[in-house]
Amino acid sequence: MRNIRLTLSYDGTNYVGWQVQSNGPSVQAAVEQAVFKLTGETVRLVAAGRTDSGVHALGQVANFATETAITCEKLQTGLQNFLADDVVIREVAEVDADFHATYSARWKRYRYVIFNNRVSEPFIRKYTWQYAAALDAAAMHDAAQVLLGTHDFRCFESHFPNKATSVRTVLESRVERCDGWPLWSRGENAGEFVRLDIAADGFLYNMVRAIVGTLLKVGRHQWTAEDVRRIIDTGDRSQAGETAPACGLYLEHVEY
Amino acid sequence: MRNIRLTLSYDGTNYVGWQVQSNGPSVQAAVEQAVFKLTGETVRLVAAGRTDSGVHALGQVANFATETAITCEKLQTGLQNFLADDVVIREVAEVDADFHATYSARWKRYRYVIFNNRVSEPFIRKYTWQYAAALDAAAMHDAAQVLLGTHDFRCFESHFPNKATSVRTVLESRVERCDGWPLWSRGENAGEFVRLDIAADGFLYNMVRAIVGTLLKVGRHQWTAEDVRRIIDTGDRSQAGETAPACGLYLEHVEY
Numbered sequence: 001m002r003n004i005r006l007t008l009s010y011d012g013t014n015y016v017g018w019q020v021q022s023n024g025p026s027v028q029a030a031v032e033q034a035v036f037k038l039t040g041e042t043v044r045l046v047a048a049g050r051t052d053s054g055v056h057a058l059g060q061v062a063n064f065a066t067e068t069a070i071t072c073e074k075l076q077t078g079l080q081n082f083l084a085d086d087v088v089i090r091e092v093a094e095v096d097a098d099f100h101a102t103y104s105a106r107w108k109r110y111r112y113v114i115f116n117n118r119v120s121e122p123f124i125r126k127y128t129w130q131y132a133a134a135l136d137a138a139a140m141h142d143a144a145q146v147l148l149g150t151h152d153f154r155c156f157e158s159h160f161p162n163k164a165t166s167v168r169t170v171l172e173s174r175v176e177r178c179d180g181w182p183l184w185s186r187g188e189n190a191g192e193f194v195r196l197d198i199a200a201d202g203f204l205y206n207m208v209r210a211i212v213g214t215l216l217k218v219g220r221h222q223w224t225a226e227d228v229r230r231i232i233d234t235g236d237r238s239q240a241g242e243t244a245p246a247c248g249l250y251l252e253h254v255e256y
Numbered sequence: 257m258r259n260i261r262l263t264l265s266y267d268g269t270n271y272v273g274w275q276v277q278s279n280g281p282s283v284q285a286a287v288e289q290a291v292f293k294l295t296g297e298t299v300r301l302v303a304a305g306r307t308d309s310g311v312h313a314l315g316q317v318a319n320f321a322t323e324t325a326i327t328c329e330k331l332q333t334g335l336q337n338f339l340a341d342d343v344v345i346r347e348v349a350e351v352d353a354d355f356h357a358t359y360s361a362r363w364k365r366y367r368y369v370i371f372n373n374r375v376s377e378p379f380i381r382k383y384t385w386q387y388a389a390a391l392d393a394a395a396m397h398d399a400a401q402v403l404l405g406t407h408d409f410r411c412f413e414s415h416f417p418n419k420a421t422s423v424r425t426v427l428e429s430r431v432e433r434c435d436g437w438p439l440w441s442r443g444e445n446a447g448e449f450v451r452l453d454i455a456a457d458g459f460l461y462n463m464v465r466a467i468v469g470t471l472l473k474v475g476r477h478q479w480t481a482e483d484v485r486r487i488i489d490t491g492d493r494s495q496a497g498e499t500a501p502a503c504g505l506y507l508e509h510v511e512y
Contacts, residue, residue, distance in 0.1 A: 011378040122267040
């Protein structure tokens with residue numbers, strides 16, 4: 001058996017999420033069906049992160065075992081032919097038998113994008129969270145530094161307890177105000193995005209979106225970095241901010 | 257009667273174009289319906305450019321006559337409430353009675369965006385034309401300079417003759433390779449967009465898309481700037497390049 005690793009980008013708008021579910025189309029089912037159409041094999045994909053409904057991926061990683069002799073290059077074009085254009089196979093590689101997209105991951109990085117503008121923008125409405133009121137990105141960045149290191153993050157976990165432990169290690173945590181996108185720029189949008197990049201050895205359910213809702217309060221000057229530290233210490237989800245919408249969230253990178 | 261000018265952005269993907277048509281939803285009908293829901297008045301909008309199906313707008317301008325006493329600020333939020341999120345009212349202003357969005361326009365600028373990458377990108381698939389083969393943007397820019405000034409552009413006009421004259425004056429014509437968009441950037445996309453900005457006192461039917469198809473041949477080193485000059489002189493649509501897809505085109509600005 002060969003072990004094939006896929007790197008995927010997708011627009012999560014029209015999917016119930018990565019994982020196969022009974023209530024609608026999943027990215028996993030779409031890719032498994034493409035494999036079936038191309039190879040005739042029924043495979044089961046495992047992925048690095050089970051992105052939720054409406055959550056996007058820039059660099060999701062998945063793998064599957066197969067008997068097919070098709071080369072990686074031909075798998076890439078062949079699978080793409082059987083996929084809608086909202087799922088893109090960015091890379092196909094043959095990996096060691098013991099590679100497992102979920103368990104072999106050393107860390108993952110998520111990105112959250114806020115479009116910080118009074119007026120919404122049609123071209124990015126599914127790909128950012130539009131937030132009208134002014135945000136202090138520097139204050140958000142300072143508060144985001146509180147997340148670095150190993151902590152019990154149960155205050156940011158929905159449906160606690162769903163894991164043996166809610167202790168995770170955050171490796172990167174950065175908030176930046178970034179420039180408008182050059183494609184559609186009319187000058188007036190410059191610097192009107194606020195972007196969070198956060199890497200950790202693992203993430204709890206809805207953790208990034210709860211962090212965004214919490215940092216947002218800091219950006220509005222309602223809370224301080226010290227409040228964020230205190231909230232983490234309480235371990236109480238009701239103390240943290242609201243869960244930010246799915247549409248601004250991307251699984252950006254998985255490191256093995 | 258008041259004369260109200262609207263500045264609009266829209267994602268043209270789900271519309272048959274600006275103009276009311278029997279075969280599907282138009283942006284014009286959507287805005288006219290919003291005016292009716294807000295004011296109870298049946299109005300008729302005129303616009304600067306009748307964008308085709310799938311063509312987008314960053315700065316479409318339209319106007320209508322109304323008896324309503326609603327302030328411009330309240331018109332903006334009120335109309336937006338009755339519009340889907342793929343049409344955004346960017347500005348509402350009261351203008352002189354003789355302002356006409358079509359006839360008062362001094363010039364318009366269109367933008368065309370090519371995503372010049374081998375692998376497609378799910379988030380921009382409706383908003384750019386993905387073109388895999390390498391393009392020489394500098395050569396395209398040089399050839400685009402041939403368009404400047406007053407010429408008979410019938411070689412770029414579909415369905416000729418549909419106007420009294422196909423002579424137009426091009427005021428700006430610029431091709432640039434521009435950087436990847438910071439929101440989704442993974443480094444690898446940097447500089448992989450090729451963007452045409454072209455301003456003229458008027459445009460013939462499908463003119464910008466025919467120009468893009470022609471400049472593309474220059475970018476592929478199949479034609480030169482001199483060939484473009486020669487093609488303009490022939491006045492023959494069959495000599496020019498193919499019509500580029502609608503999804504990369506934006507009505508960017510209208511000057512009055």
